[in-house]
Amino acid sequence: MTNLHQLEHLLALDEERHFAKAAHKVHLSQPAFSRSIQALEKQTGLLLFERKGGEIRPTPAGQFLIQRARILVLEAKSLKRDIGLYQQGEVGELVFGVGPFPAATLAGQAIEKIRLEFPRVSVRVEIDNPAKLLALLLKEEIDFFVADTGEVNAAPYLNIQPLMRQYGHLYARSQHPLAGQAHRFEAAWEYGIASVKLPDMLKAGLGQLLGQNSRNLPQLALECDDVNLLHQIALSTNTIVASTELAAKTWLDKGTLVKLDIIDFPPLFSNIAIVNLSSRSPSPATTYAIEQFKQLV
Numbered sequence: 001m002t003n004l005h006q007l008e009h010l011l012a013l014d015e016e017r018h019f020a021k022a023a024h025k026v027h028l029s030q031p032a033f034s035r036s037i038q039a040l041e042k043q044t045g046l047l048l049f050e051r052k053g054g055e056i057r058p059t060p061a062g063q064f065l066i067q068r069a070r071i072l073v074l075e076a077k078s079l080k081r082d083i084g085l086y087q088q089g090e091v092g093e094l095v096f097g098v099g100p101f102p103a104a105t106l107a108g109q110a111i112e113k114i115r116l117e118f119p120r121v122s123v124r125v126e127i128d129n130p131a132k133l134l135a136l137l138l139k140e141e142i143d144f145f146v147a148d149t150g151e152v153n154a155a156p157y158l159n160i161q162p163l164m165r166q167y168g169h170l171y172a173r174s175q176h177p178l179a180g181q182a183h184r185f186e187a188a189w190e191y192g193i194a195s196v197k198l199p200d201m202l203k204a205g206l207g208q209l210l211g212q213n214s215r216n217l218p219q220l221a222l223e224c225d226d227v228n229l230l231h232q233i234a235l236s237t238n239t240i241v242a243s244t245e246l247a248a249k250t251w252l253d254k255g256t257l258v259k260l261d262i263i264d265f266p267p268l269f270s271n272i273a274i275v276n277l278s279s280r281s282p283s284p285a286t287t288y289a290i291e292q293f294k295q296l297v
Contacts, residue, residue: 004076006040007069009033013049014066017056070138071157077140078280094118094285097126097133099147100196101166101270102293104227104247106146110292114285121285129197129225137277143286144276146293151199152275159278161290164297166244168268170260171252173235182261185209188240192221194230195242209264231257244270 009026013033016022023033041048048062058066094114098107107125114123126133126142133145134152149160170188172179178188189210198206203217212218221239224230227247234241235256241248251257274290276282282290 002040002043004073006036006043007073009036010040010048010062010066010069011073013037013056014058014062019056074138074140074157074277075279078277081140081280093122093124094283094289095124095126095142096286096289097128097136097142097145097147099130099133099145099272100127100225100227101148101244101247102146102272103127105166105244106272106293106296109296110289113292114289117288118285127225131199134275137275140277140280143280143282144274144290146272146274148270149273149275150271152273157278159276161274161294163272163274163293166246166270166272168242168244168270170240170262170265171231171234171243171248171257172238172240172260174255174258176238176240176258176260178240178260179258182263185262185265188260188262188265189218192239193242194222194224194233194239195220196225196227196230197223205266242268 005026009022009028012022012025013019016025019034019037020030023030026033028036037048044061044065046061046065047059048065049056050059103125107127111123111125114121126136126145128136130145130147130149130151133142133147136142137145146163152158152160154160170193172191176191178191185206186209189206193206198220200217203220207213207216207218210218222230222233227243230241230243231248231251233239235251240260241257245252248257252259274293276286276290
């Protein structure tokens with residue numbers, strides 16, 4: 001009968017696409033790991049992986065089993081953790097993720113309240129793009145994350161709670177040559193655009209504004225997930241920053257940054273949401289942290 005360890009080995013091989021690396025990941029020797037995969041294929045009567053040109057990849061049957069295995073392994077880990085929570089009453093660590101814009105606009109206030117309410121709980125925050133935060137969540141390395149969910153697909157094992165919408169524009173220092181007049185995006189591009197790391201779909205959209213071939217994605221002048229650093233670069237150079245109204249508010253209120261009038265630049269917005277695993281019971285600190293983010297909007 002198939003056991004949980006075999007399913008974990010299946011997922012490890014899918015992630016690594018290399019027997020030696022997958023074996024190392026689950027702390028097995030390569031021969032023992034190979035026997036586990038072979039046993040799983042024998043038990044299911046399915047060929048789960050194939051080799052083509054030196055590459056290991058799942059067969060359609062393997063992809064089917066991997067999808068089911070991921071849910072089962074998540075459920076099993078959640079059960080183990082829930083038992084620990086029941087026995088201990090409260091965990092000693094809170095780990096959550098935030099995307100670039102929530103990090104710049106919401107996280108500070110939320111963390112302040114968490115530290116006041118749970119002074120003995122260790123708090124660790126991962127700041128990264130939504131794709132990487134989702135990967136951490138699925139590995140149960142974070143309890144939840146707050147980020148733009150435009151690229152996060154709904155799934156039965158995910159609980160996605162919409163939080164707010166942040167609207168984005170192009171901003172520059174108040175003395176910028178383009179400030180105060182209407183321009184096309186091509187003129188702004190010449191000064192260099194600084195932005196958080198963008199998915200290829202959005203880069204392709206920028207390429208269309210520039211009349212570029214869709215096969216060659218345009219390269220931004222600066223890509224960085226530290227939003228405050230992006231603002232600093234825009235304040236000290238002629239680089240133009242793509243940011244949100246809320247993230248740029250401090251500098252807009254001071255008049256040091258201004259919104260550019262780019263007539264052909266489409267409306268942009270970031271749908272911020274809280275994402276956690278639906279099968280995982282939250283600790284008291286996690287529940288409180290999520291509630292603090294909700295109260296900030």
